[in-house]
Amino acid sequence: MFNLSKRSKWDSTVFDHQLIDAIDNAKYDYEKAKMSEEALFESNIDPRLIKAQTAFAKQKYFFLLRASRERQMKGHWQNVFMRPE
Numbered sequence: 001m002f003n004l005s006k007r008s009k010w011d012s013t014v015f016d017h018q019l020i021d022a023i024d025n026a027k028y029d030y031e032k033a034k035m036s037e038e039a040l041f042e043s044n045i046d047p048r049l050i051k052a053q054t055a056f057a058k059q060k061y062f063f064l065l066r067a068s069r070e071r072q073m074k075g076h077w078q079n080v081f082m083r084p085e
Contacts, residue, residue: 016073023068026061033057 033054040050 016071019064019068019071019073023061023064026057026064030054030057030061 037050037054041047
């Protein structure tokens with residue numbers, strides 16, 4: 001009647017590639033935040049704000065890594081800093 005038993009299927013390989021891309025982006029953001037944290041400590045900006053931004057980027061990156069570990073994914077994690085600024 002309501003087709004509750006029919007569930008749309010999604011392609012797990014597409015999701016895996018999206019997750020790898022998200023991990024790459026999060027790793028890039030985390031590394032950039034760490035470098036910015038070291039550089040911005042000498043400025044007039046509140047250090048708590050800088051540390052909070054770095055901690056947020058770190059937690060986001062590790063959350064995505066845990067998700068990939070739960071899915072037992074294998075990927076190429078070495079291409080993080082291949083982007084131009």
